[in-house]
Amino acid sequence: xxGLTSDYQLTLPAMLRRAEALYGPKxxxxxxxxxxxxxxxxxxxxxxxxxLAVALGELGLEKSDRVATLAWNNHQHLEAYFGVPCAGLxxxxxxxxxxxxxxxYIIDHAGxxxxxxxxxxxxxxxxxxxxxxxxxxxxxxxxxxxxxxxESYEELLSGADEERFEYPDFAEDDAAAMCYTSGTTGRPxxxxxxxxxxxxxxxxxxxxxxxxxxxxxVVMPIVPMFHVNAWGLPxxxxxxxxxxxxxxxxxxPESLLENLxxxxxxxxxxxxxxxxxxxxxxDENPGAYQLSSLRAMxxxxxxxxxxxxxxxxxxxxLHVLHAWGMTETTPLGSVCHVSSQLDDAPEDERYxxxxxxxxxxxxxxxxxxxxxxxxxWDGESMGELEVRGPWVSxxxxxxxxxxxxxxEDGWFRTGDxxxxxxxxxxxxxxxxxxxxxSGGEWISSVAxxxxxxxxxxxxxxxxxxxxxxxxxERPLGVVVLKEGAETTEExxxxxxxxxxxxxxxxxxxEFVDEIPHTATGKALKMxxxxxxxxxxxxxx
Ligand code: AMP
Numbered sequence: 001x002x003g004l005t006s007d008y009q010l011t012l013p014a015m016l017r018r019a020e021a022l023y024g025p026k027x028x029x030x031x032x033x034x035x036x037x038x039x040x041x042x043x044x045x046x047x048x049x050x051x052l053a054v055a056l057g058e059l060g061l062e063k064s065d066r067v068a069t070l071a072w073n074n075h076q077h078l079e080a081y082f083g084v085p086c087a088g089l090x091x092x093x094x095x096x097x098x099x100x101x102x103x104x105y106i107i108d109h110a111g112x113x114x115x116x117x118x119x120x121x122x123x124x125x126x127x128x129x130x131x132x133x134x135x136x137x138x139x140x141x142x143x144x145x146x147x148x149x150x151e152s153y154e155e156l157l158s159g160a161d162e163e164r165f166e167y168p169d170f171a172e173d174d175a176a177a178m179c180y181t182s183g184t185t186g187r188p189x190x191x192x193x194x195x196x197x198x199x200x201x202x203x204x205x206x207x208x209x210x211x212x213x214x215x216x217x218v219v220m221p222i223v224p225m226f227h228v229n230a231w232g233l234p235x236x237x238x239x240x241x242x243x244x245x246x247x248x249x250x251x252x253p254e255s256l257l258e259n260l261x262x263x264x265x266x267x268x269x270x271x272x273x274x275x276x277x278x279x280x281x282x283d284e285n286p287g288a289y290q291l292s293s294l295r296a297m298x299x300x301x302x303x304x305x306x307x308x309x310x311x312x313x314x315x316x317x318l319h320v321l322h323a324w325g326m327t328e329t330t331p332l333g334s335v336c337h338v339s340s341q342l343d344d345a346p347e348d349e350r351y352x353x354x355x356x357x358x359x360x361x362x363x364x365x366x367x368x369x370x371x372x373x374x375x376x377w378d379g380e381s382m383g384e385l386e387v388r389g390p391w392v393s394x395x396x397x398x399x400x401x402x403x404x405x406x407x408e409d410g411w412f413r414t415g416d417x418x419x420x421x422x423x424x425x426x427x428x429x430x431x432x433x434x435x436x437x438s439g440g441e442w443i444s445s446v447a448x449x450x451x452x453x454x455x456x457x458x459x460x461x462x463x464x465x466x467x468x469x470x471x472x473e474r475p476l477g478v479v480v481l482k483e484g485a486e487t488t489e490e491x492x493x494x495x496x497x498x499x500x501x502x503x504x505x506x507x508x509x510e511f512v513d514e515i516p517h518t519a520t521g522k523a524l525k526m527x528x529x530x531x532x533x534x535x536x537x538x539x540x
Contacts, residue, residue, distance in 0.1 A: 009172040010199035012085040015239050017167055020046040023215075023241035029263055030074040031248040031255065032142045033120050038075060042241070045078060050165035051157045052083025058160070059114065059136065061089060064175055066110050068092040068134075071118040073225045073246040076140040076153060080116055081225070081234050085176040085195065088168060092178045093226045097519035098188075100127035106180045106188055107132040109398065116140055120249050122147055172196035178397060179228050181327045182520045190397030191327045197391040198229075201330045202236040204362045204391075210335045211267065211298060211321070213240055218263055218293070220245040222256060222270030223301065227520050228331035231269055231300070231323070242267075253281035261289040269298035271521040272308065275320075276459065279308060280482070282316050296321045298335075302522050303428060303446050306355035307454030324357035324426065328405075328412055330391035334358040334366070334426050341423055355450065356427040357418070364389035366426055367411070368418050379421030382429055382442065386411040417444075434525050436465040436475050443475055443504045445525075448496060452477060455495050457485035462515050462523040463506060466535045476535060477506040478528055480515055508535075 008014075024043035032038050056067065067084045069091065071077040084091040092110050094103065107115070107128070115134050117125065119141035139146040144154030176195045180188035206213045213219060219237045221230040225246075229235065237244050245263045247256060256278060260268060275297060282289070297312065300323035312318040325331035336358030338350050345353070360366045368375040368383030375381035388411045396402045405413045417430045429435070429444040436443040445463040452461035460480040465473035477492065489509040496505050510532070516524040 009170065009195070011170045011172055011174075011195040012082060012176055012198065012235075013167045013170065015199065015202070015235065016046060016049060016082050016086055019238050019241065023238075026215075026241050026243055028075055028078065028244045028246070030246045031250050031259060032074075033249055034142070035250060035255070038142070040075060042238075045075065046082075047162050048075075048157060049079045049083040049086065050162040051160040052079050053087035054162060054164045055156045055160035056084065056087040056089060056114070061087075061113055061135075063088045064090055065114075066090045066092045066112045066178065067114045067116065068094050068107060068110065068112040069116045069226070070094050070096050070121050070124065071116065071140055071226065072120065072249045073221060073230060074118070074140070074248050075246060076116075077118075077225045078234050078238075078244070078246065081177075081229075082238070086165075086168065088170065088174075090175045090178055090192070093229065094180070095182065095224075095226045095519045096121050096124055098182070100124075102188055102519075104128040104131040106190075107134070109187075110178060110180070110190060114138070116153060117150075118249075119145075122150070125150075170195055172199070177229065179327050182518050182522075187399075187401065189399060189402050191330075191393045192397045193229075193330055193391070197330050198232070198235055199239075200363070201232050201332060201391040202239045204364075205232055205236045205332055206240050207362060209337055209359070210332065210361050211236065211269075211323070212296070213237060213242055213267060215241045217242040217266045218245060219243070220247060220256075220259060220263070220265040220268040222247060222251060222268055222274050227301075228325070228327050231298070231325065231331055233269060253277040257281060257289045257291075260291055260294055264293040266293050267296050267298065268294065269300070269323075271301035272299055272304050273302075273460070273517070273521050275299055275304070275308065275312075279311055279316075283311075286316070291316070291318065294318060298323050300324055301520060303357075303450060304355065305450040305453045306351055307450070309354050310351055320354070322354060322356070322358060324428065326414060328393040328414075329364070329387060329389075332361060333364055333387055333392075334360045336425070339423060353425060356421075356425045358426065359424050360387070360426070361389075364392070365411075366420060366424075368420055369413075375420065377420045377422055377424065379419050379425075379427070382417055382419055384432060385414040385416045385418040385426065385428075387414060388412065417442075431525075434464070436463070436473050438468075438471045438473055438475070438503070440472075441503070445475065448475060448477065448500065448504070448506065451496050451499050452479060452492060455487065455492060457481050457487040458492070459483075459485075460515050460523075462525060462528055464525050464528045464532065466529075466532050468507075468536075475504065475506040476532055477509040478515060478532075479509055479511055480513065481511060
């Protein structure tokens with residue numbers, strides 16, 4: 001017997017309709033390229049999202065055709081987040097930090113018909129335009145202008161009548177949005193999100209034990225809207241009617257801190273690199289910014305080191321919320337709150353737990369597959385993390401590549417090597433390809449990196465495997481020092497020796513000016529491994 005609940009489909013038009021009915025006066029603030037502020041209300045945003053849907057509907061596109069964006073976090077991008085899916089089309093957010101080859105490949109592979117491009121990114125077009133087949137390119141600009149040969153987004157909107165918009169009834173499993181993986185191995189692959197996945201992800205993200213976002217919040221996603229839907233924050237914030245602050249192209253610590261203070265932001269989110277910058281700025285000028293409204297800084301994308309979580313709390317009274325996710329998980333998978341079971345744990349233990357990747361969100365299930373079956377939840381046995389749930393990908397878009405990432409019983413193989421403890425906290429030890437195997441024992445590069453980054457002189461650290469005759473592989477530390485800071489290899493290795501077994505310590509530390517990063521801000525270890533593949537400490 002089936003239940004008799006009505007057949008209500010979870011779709012983005014339903015989310016937009018809610019925003020229109022309930023949150024009209026709430027504010028959305030954007031930092032423009034010239035650093036001035038654009039302010040408007042949810043009512044303005046809904047009206048313009050509808051205009052966009054109407055205008056796109058008049059271009060002769062077919063249902064589920066892809067509309068790409070190359071843009072910073074701004075109000076026009078937010079309009080596309082809703083206007084495109086509400087027109088029955090698929091929003092394809094593209095990362096401008098990718099190479100021209102990858103950009104051309106992704107646009108072609110996704111079959112994008114229209115591109116909405118930020119005025120600050122137009123120069124990128126030259127590198128791939130003749131390799132892709134787009135019907136229209138609209139420029140998102142502050143003053144509505146567009147360079148010659150391109151069309152204006154503002155003109156597109158001004159020619160559209162929002163009264164012609166009718167809330168459509170889509171099936172909730174229709175495609176709404178897509179993102180490509182950053183492709184550190186092989187070609188980038190497309191994750192295609194359904195309306196239902198985004199709606200459920202937004203509801204779950206808003207839960208107190210996940211990100212805990214409510215109408216009273218002021219949310220500033222620093223994580224770009226071109227990177228896995230800015231962790232879903234534009235959708236979640238719109239669902240609950242939170243004020244939104246969009247930092248535009250200004251991701252320097254000073255601009256971000258100004259926004260946090262002036263707009264009384266309560267929740268912000270970004271990768272560790274951004275927060276290292278913010279921490280340094282705060283350390284230089286303690287008390288210069290009034291941040292008493294800020295109740296959570298969500299850090300993810302790479303591990304938030306314990307040292308950083310402590311430093312924010314102890315030196316600035318600021319709370320880090322560590323979160324884990326992936327392009328294939330829409331993206332939020334787990335969030336790290338200290339649960340009531342740990343109420344009596346000593347402070348050090350609580351900090352240690354907070355540096356873990358956390359407990360899976362509602363309806364996300366986790367397991368770790370080891371060499372001999374699934375790893376026990378004992379906080380020690382390691383295995384590759386597999387996840388399943390209503391917003392976890394079941395396949396990649398239009399390719400046979402990567403089918404081995406999906407198990408026969410419906411789980412996604414993440415490529416992250418983890419332990420899971422008795423309370424369900426997942427802790428990433430490494431990526432499968434980044435683990436170091438020395439004399440038959442696994443060494444976690446992440447654990448060593450976190451310890452290196454807790455040293456006062458270290459700005460950033462990566463630990464990679466270098467081939468070595470006797471042991472197969474040995475760890476090498478690659479370190480960027482903070483400006484003006486000094487230390488030695490011996491000092492760093494003895495710092496590590498306090499927390500790690502002797503056999504797992506790096507044989508050497510290389511000091512560099514910069515560690516290369518992927519388009520999504522992660523240390524590009526592949527490039528480091530290539531650079532140091534013939535390395536032996538004796539050569540120094
Ligand atoms: P992406 O699909 O580009 O978002 O990358 C997903 C990958 O980033 C995951 O599989 C992890 O390896 C890594 N990642 C994301 N969040 C964290 C985190 N909090 N700690 C460590 N690694 C993370």
